[in-house]
Amino acid sequence: MNPRLDQPLRLGTRRSKLAMSQSGHVAEAVRAITGRPVELVEITTYGDVSRESLSQIGGTGVFVTALREALVRGEVDFAVHSLKDLPTTQPDDLVIAAMPQREDPRDALVARDGLTFEQLPDGARIGTGSPRRRSQLHAYAKSLGKVIETVAIRGNVDTRIGFVRNGELDAVVLAAAGLNRIGRGDEATDLISVDNMLPAPGQGALAVECLASDTDLISALAELDDPYTRAAVTAERALLGALEAGCSAPVGALADLLADGQIVNEMRLRGVVGTLDGSTLVQLSTTGPVPQSYDEAMALGRELADEMLAKGAAGLMGERSL
Ligand SMILES: NCc1[nH]cc(CCC(=O)O)c1CC(=O)O
Numbered sequence: 001m002n003p004r005l006d007q008p009l010r011l012g013t014r015r016s017k018l019a020m021s022q023s024g025h026v027a028e029a030v031r032a033i034t035g036r037p038v039e040l041v042e043i044t045t046y047g048d049v050s051r052e053s054l055s056q057i058g059g060t061g062v063f064v065t066a067l068r069e070a071l072v073r074g075e076v077d078f079a080v081h082s083l084k085d086l087p088t089t090q091p092d093d094l095v096i097a098a099m100p101q102r103e104d105p106r107d108a109l110v111a112r113d114g115l116t117f118e119q120l121p122d123g124a125r126i127g128t129g130s131p132r133r134r135s136q137l138h139a140y141a142k143s144l145g146k147v148i149e150t151v152a153i154r155g156n157v158d159t160r161i162g163f164v165r166n167g168e169l170d171a172v173v174l175a176a177a178g179l180n181r182i183g184r185g186d187e188a189t190d191l192i193s194v195d196n197m198l199p200a201p202g203q204g205a206l207a208v209e210c211l212a213s214d215t216d217l218i219s220a221l222a223e224l225d226d227p228y229t230r231a232a233v234t235a236e237r238a239l240l241g242a243l244e245a246g247c248s249a250p251v252g253a254l255a256d257l258l259a260d261g262q263i264v265n266e267m268r269l270r271g272v273v274g275t276l277d278g279s280t281l282v283q284l285s286t287t288g289p290v291p292q293s294y295d296e297a298m299a300l301g302r303e304l305a306d307e308m309l310a311k312g313a314a315g316l317m318g319e320r321s322l
Contacts (some may be wrong), residue, residue, distance in 0.1 A: 011039065043067055083237075103177035104204055116189060117171075139268075229288075
């Protein structure tokens, strides 16, 4: 942490509406904890300028590398990332000092005429650039006895919803958390149950990252950490890492807490991998005691990955491009 107590802490952020909103909330919380002003420093990442599809450019790290470089160069004191955009390997010189309480992890449908997924007609055109969404949307449609068409799109929330408003597509799928954070949650026409579509590992959660050597800042940021979110997201990311899949792979995962009455006693981890056309899915779940450490959360994720690999998960992850 910049040692001059009268100097603002510098928070590195992407400049999209979503990133600015996430960073603004974290900045406010850090200001309250430390009593110091927090200044937003806008940084452009490769993912913001490239127009290639994320599955083409590989996905992993395209939104975070420039932020991490600014941290390492000492240009900013900390950065806020969407956890689902973070590669599963952590650089030695940086730490995730906080994972604040997660927002809604579900995927949201924004469809024409207020339609839910079940109400979409046979042949509906749905925009998404995500192999994970594509795979599960096709499988979900099939379970309802219909066929849909998925169309590869990219761009910010306005651009994506624009395809529905201008009549080019019947619907688009976005993270509910993203819509909520920019104050557009009411535009969702359906929140897709996680029983029909598992979110990306870490979806809806944020990572607050700083230098591993910045011990004062690490202890201040620790106040923002939610241990349940951290345990859940760690297990989901361990699954993703053990499947050797990146954020552009057709992998969904969600860990949640199971309660017996008022008492939370177990964590359940669900995972899915599928072909892009949704014709074959490997979908499994495992349950264990609520992880009390990083190692226990990692073990839960790896255990499920081993079971999924034994059921042929690796063979389904080959096809990436849309
Ligand atoms: N890959 C882009 C991205 N990264 C994080 C979010 C949404 C917010 C979140 O999941 O925390 C989005 C947009 C989307 O998937 O609709």
